Amino acid sequence: MKITVSKLSFSYENKEEVLKDISFNIDGCGITVLLGLNGCGKTTLLDCIIGYHPVGKERIFIDGRDINRYTANELAHKISYVPQKVECKIDYTVYEYILMGRYPYIRPGRHPSKNDCDIAKKYMEQCRIAHLARKEITQISGGELQIVSLARALSQETEFIIMDEPFSALDFSNQSIVVELIKRLSEEKRHILLTTHNPNHALHMESSAFLMKGGRIIKWGMAEEVINVTILREIFGETVCLSKDLPFNEVSLKLRRLSG
Amino acid sequence: MNRSIVIKNTKKLIIIILSFVILTGCSSGTASDPAINKSVSGTAADKNVTEPDKNGIVTVTDMEGNDVEVPVNVEKVACISQSATDLMIAFGLGDKIVGTYRSFTYNPWAGVIYPKALEYKAYSYSVSAEELLKDGVELVIIQDTENAEAFRNAGIPVIAVHQYSPEGVFDEEIYETAHILGEIFGEETKREAAEWERDVKDAINEVSSLKKSTCDETVYYINGEKQKGLFYSDGGNSMISSILSTAGLSLATEKYEVLNVHDVSDEEMIKLNPDAMLIGGAYQNYLMQELYDSELWSNLDCVKNDRVYRIPVAMTGIENVSAETPVMIRYTASLFYPDYDYDLDKDLKENIKKYFDYDLSSEDVYNMKNAFSKDGEVMVNAE
Amino acid sequence: MQNDYYKGLRSYYLTVAICLVVIAALFLISLFTGRYMIEPEEVIAFIENKEIPELSGRIITKLRIPRTIIALFTGASLAVSGAIYQGVFNNRMASPDLLGVSSGASLGACIGILMDLSFEKIVIASFAAGNLTVCITVMIAKLIGKQTEFSLILSGIATGGLMSSCIGLTKYLADDERKLSEITYWLLGSFSSSTMKEAAFISPVLTICFMICLLSVNTIDIISLGKKEAKVSGVNYNMSVLILISCATLMTASCVSVSGVIGWVGLTVPNLVRLVFGNMHRKVLMLSMLLGIVFMMLTDMLARTLSPDEIPLSVITGIIGTPLFLFSVIGRRKRDKVLQ
Numbered sequence: 001m002k003i004t005v006s007k008l009s010f011s012y013e014n015k016e017e018v019l020k021d022i023s024f025n026i027d028g029c030g031i032t033v034l035l036g037l038n039g040c041g042k043t044t045l046l047d048c049i050i051g052y053h054p055v056g057k058e059r060i061f062i063d064g065r066d067i068n069r070y071t072a073n074e075l076a077h078k079i080s081y082v083p084q085k086v087e088c089k090i091d092y093t094v095y096e097y098i099l100m101g102r103y104p105y106i107r108p109g110r111h112p113s114k115n116d117c118d119i120a121k122k123y124m125e126q127c128r129i130a131h132l133a134r135k136e137i138t139q140i141s142g143g144e145l146q147i148v149s150l151a152r153a154l155s156q157e158t159e160f161i162i163m164d165e166p167f168s169a170l171d172f173s174n175q176s177i178v179v180e181l182i183k184r185l186s187e188e189k190r191h192i193l194l195t196t197h198n199p200n201h202a203l204h205m206e207s208s209a210f211l212m213k214g215g216r217i218i219k220w221g222m223a224e225e226v227i228n229v230t231i232l233r234e235i236f237g238e239t240v241c242l243s244k245d246l247p248f249n250e251v252s253l254k255l256r257r258l259s260g
Numbered sequence: 261m262n263r264s265i266v267i268k269n270t271k272k273l274i275i276i277i278l279s280f281v282i283l284t285g286c287s288s289g290t291a292s293d294p295a296i297n298k299s300v301s302g303t304a305a306d307k308n309v310t311e312p313d314k315n316g317i318v319t320v321t322d323m324e325g326n327d328v329e330v331p332v333n334v335e336k337v338a339c340i341s342q343s344a345t346d347l348m349i350a351f352g353l354g355d356k357i358v359g360t361y362r363s364f365t366y367n368p369w370a371g372v373i374y375p376k377a378l379e380y381k382a383y384s385y386s387v388s389a390e391e392l393l394k395d396g397v398e399l400v401i402i403q404d405t406e407n408a409e410a411f412r413n414a415g416i417p418v419i420a421v422h423q424y425s426p427e428g429v430f431d432e433e434i435y436e437t438a439h440i441l442g443e444i445f446g447e448e449t450k451r452e453a454a455e456w457e458r459d460v461k462d463a464i465n466e467v468s469s470l471k472k473s474t475c476d477e478t479v480y481y482i483n484g485e486k487q488k489g490l491f492y493s494d495g496g497n498s499m500i501s502s503i504l505s506t507a508g509l510s511l512a513t514e515k516y517e518v519l520n521v522h523d524v525s526d527e528e529m530i531k532l533n534p535d536a537m538l539i540g541g542a543y544q545n546y547l548m549q550e551l552y553d554s555e556l557w558s559n560l561d562c563v564k565n566d567r568v569y570r571i572p573v574a575m576t577g578i579e580n581v582s583a584e585t586p587v588m589i590r591y592t593a594s595l596f597y598p599d600y601d602y603d604l605d606k607d608l609k610e611n612i613k614k615y616f617d618y619d620l621s622s623e624d625v626y627n628m629k630n631a632f633s634k635d636g637e638v639m640v641n642a643e
Numbered sequence: 644m645q646n647d648y649y650k651g652l653r654s655y656y657l658t659v660a661i662c663l664v665v666i667a668a669l670f671l672i673s674l675f676t677g678r679y680m681i682e683p684e685e686v687i688a689f690i691e692n693k694e695i696p697e698l699s700g701r702i703i704t705k706l707r708i709p710r711t712i713i714a715l716f717t718g719a720s721l722a723v724s725g726a727i728y729q730g731v732f733n734n735r736m737a738s739p740d741l742l743g744v745s746s747g748a749s750l751g752a753c754i755g756i757l758m759d760l761s762f763e764k765i766v767i768a769s770f771a772a773g774n775l776t777v778c779i780t781v782m783i784a785k786l787i788g789k790q791t792e793f794s795l796i797l798s799g800i801a802t803g804g805l806m807s808s809c810i811g812l813t814k815y816l817a818d819d820e821r822k823l824s825e826i827t828y829w830l831l832g833s834f835s836s837s838t839m840k841e842a843a844f845i846s847p848v849l850t851i852c853f854m855i856c857l858l859s860v861n862t863i864d865i866i867s868l869g870k871k872e873a874k875v876s877g878v879n880y881n882m883s884v885l886i887l888i889s890c891a892t893l894m895t896a897s898c899v900s901v902s903g904v905i906g907w908v909g910l911t912v913p914n915l916v917r918l919v920f921g922n923m924h925r926k927v928l929m930l931s932m933l934l935g936i937v938f939m940m941l942t943d944m945l946a947r948t949l950s951p952d953e954i955p956l957s958v959i960t961g962i963i964g965t966p967l968f969l970f971s972v973i974g975r976r977k978r979d980k981v982l983q
Contacts, residue, residue, distance in 0.1 A: 050875045076877030087869035089733050091975075092922050095647055100864055104877035109858040111925070117648050133647065139979060156876070384952050386828060388835060389706055390678040391951040393698065406825045407953070409836035413709070415701045 001078075001159040001191055002027050003049065004061040010041075010048060018044045020215040026193065029159075031186045033202040033223065034195040036212035036235060042195040043084070045212075046164055049193070050081050062160075076104035080156035082149050082163040091136035094148050098124055101155035120155045127151040128177060142169040147178065154185075161185065163194035167201060179204055199227050211235060320443045323436055324405065324420040330444050331417075334398045340383050341403035342485075343580040344421050344437050349374050350575075350583035350615040351438075351452040353445055358395050359383045361403070363485060364576060367542055368633040373575055373618045389414035399444070419444070423581055425497040427517070434460065434502065437581055456583065456615075463586035464506045467593040471508035475596050477535035479504055480512040480562070482551075484541030484631075485577055490551060491524050500538070500579055507593040526556055536562050536595070540571030540579045542639045544631045569595050572604075572628045573639070574612060583615035584608075604629070655926050662933035666715075669940045673711045674703055676944050678951065710834040710943060712842045716849050717834075717902050718939025720894035722931040723856055725909025726916070727891040730863040730924050731884055735917065736796050738910035739895040743803030745906070747776025748892075748899040750806045753813040753826055755900075762900070763844065770896035776802055777892055831955030832903035834943055845897045852890045853932065859887060860925040867924075906957045907964030908935055914971040918978070938963075 003026045010019040018041045026032055034042045047053045049060060051067055060067040062078055070078070080101070088097075101123075102116040112120075124130050127147050132140055137148060146169045153161055166182075167175050182192050183205055196202070202209045202223040209223040213235050219226050316332045336358045339345045345360040354374055359381030364370060371378040381395065385404040389411050392400065400411050400418045408418045421437045424430060435457045442450035481500045483492045494500050495516035504511050512534040516523050524532070537560075539547055551557045551568070562568065571579050571588070578584035578591075587607050594602035605625045612620050620628070627636055675686045681699045688695050689703055721739060728737040728744075739745045751772025755765035783798035810830070817823040856863075865878045866887070873880045898905065916930045942963070946954045 047871070050871070052871050052874050072874060072879045073877035076875060079875060081872065081875035083869070083871055087733070087872075088867055090730070090735065090867050090917075090922050092864075096921065096923055099648065100868065100876065103861050103865055106861055108862070109860065111652070112648060114649070136979075162875075381951075385824065386833075386835070386952050388678055388947055388951065388953045390702060390947060393702055393706075394679040404824055406828050407835055409838075410706075410953075413705050413836065413838055415705060 001029070002061070002063055003160065003193075004064075005045075005049070006059060006061075008045075008048060008055060008059045010044060010053060010055065018215050019048070022215075022217055024210060024217060024220065026191065029186055029189045029191050031182060031205050031207035032191070032193045033205070033207045033209045034193070034212055035197065035199055035202055035209050035227075036195075037197060040212045041215040042212055043164055046081075046162055046193070046195060050079055050162055051075055073104055076156065076158070078158055079160045079162060080153040080158040082146075082153045082161070082166055084164040084168055085142075086137065086145050086149050088137065091138040093134055093136055094129065094140065095120065095124070095133040097137050097148060098152045098155055101152040104156060119157065120151075123151045123154040126154070127181065143171055143174050146170060147174065150178065150181075159190055161190055161192045163192065165196060166194055167196060167198065199223075199232060203227060318443060320419065320440055322419040322440060323422045323433070324426075326418075326420065328417045328419055330399055330419070332446065334444065336396045337399045337401060338383055338387075338392055338395070338397040339401045340385060340387070341401055341421050341437075342576045343403070343423055343582055344401045344441070345380075346576045346580065346582035346584070347438055347441060347453075347456075349377070350456065351441060351445075351449050353441070353449065356445075358397055359387075361385075363542070366639070367573060367576065368639065369573060369628065370575055372624075372634050373612060373616045389416065392416060423499045424494075428497065429505075430497055430499050430502045434499065434581055434585070459586045460589070463589040467507045467589055470593055470597045470600055475508055476510065477596060478510050478512040478532070480529075480532065480534035480537045481579075482537065482539045482544075482547055484539055484543035484547045486541070487543045487546065490547060490554070490557060493524065495523075499581055503579070503585075503589055503592055506589060507596065509592070509596055529556065529560070533560065534562055536567040536569065538569050538571055538579075538592070540573070540577045542573060542577070542631060544570055544573075545638050570629060570631065572608065572625075573631045574608065574628055575616065584611055587611045651921070651926075655920060655930070658920070659929060659933060662930070662937065666933065666936050666940070669937060669944075670711060670715075673714075673940055673944055674707050677702070677707060677947055709839045709842055710837040710947075711940065712839075712846070713834050713837040713901055714939045714943040715936050716842070716846055717898040717905065718908060718935040718937070718942075719932045720849050720852070720898050720935075721905060721908040722912040722935025722938070723853065723928055724891035724894040726913035726924065726927050726931040727856060727863065727887050728909070729913055729917075730867045730927070731887050731891075732795055733867045733869065734795055735914060736910070737799075738913075739891075740906050740909060741796055741803070742780050742799040743776045743801075743806055744773050744780075744892055744895050745899060745904050746803045746806035746810065747779075748773035748896040749830060749904050750776075750809050750813070751896070752829075752900045753810050756822060756826055756829070757813055757817060762841065766844070766897055766900040769900045770893055772806075773892045773896040773899070774889065776806060777888055828955070829903040832905040832957045832960075833953055833955060834902050834946070835953045837901065841901045845901055848897055849894055852894050855886065855890050856928055859883065860923075860928055863887065863924040863928070902956070904957060905939075905960055907960045907968065908938060911964040911968040911971065912938055915967060918971045918974050 005025075006023045008019055008022045009017055011017040022045065034045065036042050044053065048055050051070070051072070055067065057068060058066055062070065062075070067075070099112055099116065099120045102112050102120060105116065106112055121130075124133060127150060129144065129147055129151060132144060132148065137145060140148070146166065150163070150166060153163075166178055170178060179201065182194070186192060207223050209220065209226050210217045211219045211226060211231060218234070219231055317329050318332050320328050320330055322328055335356055337348070337356050338359050339348055339357050340359070340361045342361050342364045345357060345364050348354060348357055354376055357380055360377075360383065362382035362384055365377075365380060365382040385402065386407050392411065393414055393416070397416060400408070400416050401421055402408060402418060403421055403423070405418070405420050408420070411418045419440060421440065422433075425433050438453035438456055442453040481493050482490055483494060486492065493513050494511065496511065496514040497517055498511070501511040501514055512532045513524060548568070551563065557563060571577060572591070574584050576582050576584075578588040587604070590602055590607060591604050594600050594604065605622060608625055608628065609620045612618050624634060627634060631639055633639055671686065674689070675681045675683050679702055681702060685695045685699050686703070689700065725738040728739065728742060729735050748769040751769035752765050754772075755768045760768065780795070780799050780802045783801060784795040787794035787798055814823055814826055817826055862878055862883050865873045865876045866880065866883060868876065870880055895909070912935045913927055913931045916927050916934060920926045920930055942956055942959045945959050946956055
């Protein structure tokens with residue numbers, strides 16, 4: 001399993017480029033974190049990789065094959081995706097919603113098989129949301145919905161799982177549930193690519209990290225090696241006060257009072 | 261990625277263009293596609309009428325140009341046209357009518373002059389085909405063919421009659437309903453129709469001679485058969501226009517070959533500035549009120565000069581193609597030629613006696629002239 | 644929990660079976676109800692292909708069977724197209740009426756009537772105009788902004804309003820005596836002049852549309868998740884949306900061109916189904932289709948039996964459909980409260 005991005009640039013409708021000449025290579029299983037401020041192009045990069053934004057020829061390769069040459073269904077067998085915010089306004093139940101993760105495997109007009117139902121159930125339990133099964137997705141909280149959406153992506157059973165800000169709506173305990181879940185998934189030979197603006201998530205998950213700023217990847221490597229006070233200051237600017245306590249693998253970010 | 265946007269937009273564009281092409285495609289397709297089957301044609305002379313064949317079917321060409329097969333000796337007719345109902349009763353065919361157009365039943369005079377008319381069912385143009393079958397109807401004579409398809413599907417022949425010429429002037433068409441009735445109901449009716457035609461022609465000749473004393477006044481007509489307001493009038497293709505022209509008068513709205521309610525506006529009315537006005541139909545009292553209440557209308561010259569005339573309502577409003585048509589022709593002329601020696605009361609009495617065998621009292625005639633019922637009340641639906 | 648899906652299926656199949664029986668029964672009943680009284684025995688004799696009085700036979704074959712078939716197809720397609728619009732636009736308020744499709748399609752048909760087009764051409768004209776309206780509606784929604792739920796309905800109302808004005812224009816242009824009443828009458832919906840020819844023309848078109856829609860039930864589920872998620876869930880989003888909307892529009896337009904504008908069915912029926920059976924489009928589409936048929940057949944029977952005149956269909960669907968729609972909305976609120 002391999003994702004290769006080579007010299008990718010992207011702009012929305014002739015405006016300024018959001019992504020500038022990005023190249024990287026993700027190989028094997030593990031966790032990759034895209035770290036950066038809001039608006040640095042993280043989400044756009046993910047959208048390109050999942051095929052949402054059309055890109056030019058020979059820019060993104062999945063398992064060595066140009067992404068443009070995949071059919072939508074083939075791609076769905078390789079990559080699944082957890083959006084930052086679920087947009088669906090139709091009140092499916094949580095169970096139905098998760099079951100939809102199995103649809104790429106179901107032929108047109110067919111019912112999900114018993115096996116599909118079992119898989120959906122398995123991931124619902126793994127994500128500890130079995131108690132929500134009969135609730136409607138429009139009725140549960142944003143945090144719960146984010147986990148439900150994660151479970152849906154998991155039941156798609158792809159090697160690559162791409163998550164856009166998976167922690168954005170989660171409370172503290174749910175964050176740790178998801179972090180543990182992601183760690184376990186990476187041990188199950190999945191590769192998770194996620195975006196976040198909190199460096200601690202990268203440190204906790206012992207992931208590799210891409211640090212993005214202004215549409216470019218400015219540094220990459222293993223999180224512990226890459227993330228240091230200097231580089232974070234470069235990304236986050238002078239508005240945060242940083243200290244890194246290595247034993248706990250934690251960065252403390254404090255708001256600094258703006259002078260003047 | 262810019263390419264993709266271009267593609268998206270092109271897709272949209274193609275969809276739009278396609279839709280337009282299809283739309284215009286079908287429109288131009290028909291523009292060059294003349295009405296093949298409908299030989300909309302004029303006079304009764306070139307009517308294609310076959311003699312009844314062995315199966316007892318007679319083929320009649322109706323006023324929309326359709327060749328309709330009608331069984332001879334039809335006994336039950338839905339006559340959904342006031343004009344045709346009036347003529348049928350006048351020609352002694354009243355027994356065959358099961359139902360008529362509902363406005364006809366609103367007019368209390370119909371029941372007074374011809375009591376059997378009280379038993380007629382009131383149909384609308386959108387009456388359901390099954391209702392007609394339930395009533396045992398064998399033939400539909402109808403003025404508005406919006407639902408005719410349904411009757412034909414039900415196997416009931418449909419004869420369209422109109423009081424408008426599809427194109428041009430309604431002249432020879434005056435006699436066409438009568439001719440069609442003759443073709444359907446046989447020799448006896450043909451004779452009745454011929455006599456009525458003679459009466460109408462006599463009236464026309466009588467009035468035409470008046471033309472020599474020059475009078476080219478314009479007349480605005482308000483159709484008060486339905487409560488559709490002061491602008492509900494007729495155009496150059498109508499019966500009323502034809503009646504006026506026989507007397508050397510012209511309909512103010514003549515230039516509109518086919519007049520729609522919205523064709524004349526307030527300002528247009530001032531511009532038309534007719535010399536006189538005719539108000540007909542059961543609603544005429546109501547409309548008269550409306551007219552005098554309106555600042556615009558009450559200030560028109562013809563209203564100030566007191567030249568607003570009523571049209572009597574007999575079996576039907578006499579401005580319709582009807583047994584009363586000769587009266588209408590003479591009455592109209594008498595309004596504009598003071599020297600013309602004409603007695604409406606006498607003429608109306610004689611006409612009703614002749615065609616409906618009913619003796620009108622002088623009070624009856626007074627009531628008819630004012631669109632009142634026999635009891636002297638404003639007609640039922642005039643409120 | 645894994646049995647939930649299949650447990651749900653059992654009651655779903657049961658409902659489908661009941662609906663089919665009801666439809667069959669209604670079809671029979673519709674043959675002997677109407678202003679003209681035909682004894683049930685005669686209908687049975689007719690079905691057994693025995694001799695029956697000529698008039699009864701004519702009423703059954705020329706009047707009641709064609710209009711019942713057209714009612715059946717119209718009910719099914721309006722309800723299904725409503726369900727599809729709701730799924731594809733991710734919006735429970737979407738329906739052929741609210742998106743302006745009905746008005747657009749009827750504008751096409753009005754123009755057709757004005758030009759004295761043949762029936763087939765009227766269908767094509769109303770389909771083209773219907774599709775054009777969807778395009779306009781969607782484009783205006785995009786211009787209005789991101790809040791698609793409201794902007795779509797808003798632009799639908801705006802587009803529908805524009806189309807209604809254009810219909811007003813065609814009415815203005817139509818001459819009073821003939822075509823105006825035809826247009827006015829037809830705008831309120833009627834099955835009165837249905838023929839087997841019309842039924843034979845629209846039924847294959849609609850059947851193909853139904854097949855496509857029933858095969859894409861899973862796709863509709865996915866599309867309703869939103870563009871981004873749909874693309875990653877193995878759906879060729881743009882193509883699928885194009886096909887589904889074209890299908891739904893074609894269904895609406897065909898119905899509009901044979902029977903005029905019939906409101907409320909496309910909104911009410913799918914919403915009722917969603918309230919009771921959930922939102923999986925496999926169930927929503929199938930049950931909307933069946934309940935749409937039941938609803939329309941009942942409407943038609945009322946329209947032709949209550950009064951000597953044909954009652955315009957929209958009058959009846961409006962009177963019955965509005966409270967049912969409100970019930971589905973309020974019912975949903977109440978159920979949500981209970982669940983919380």
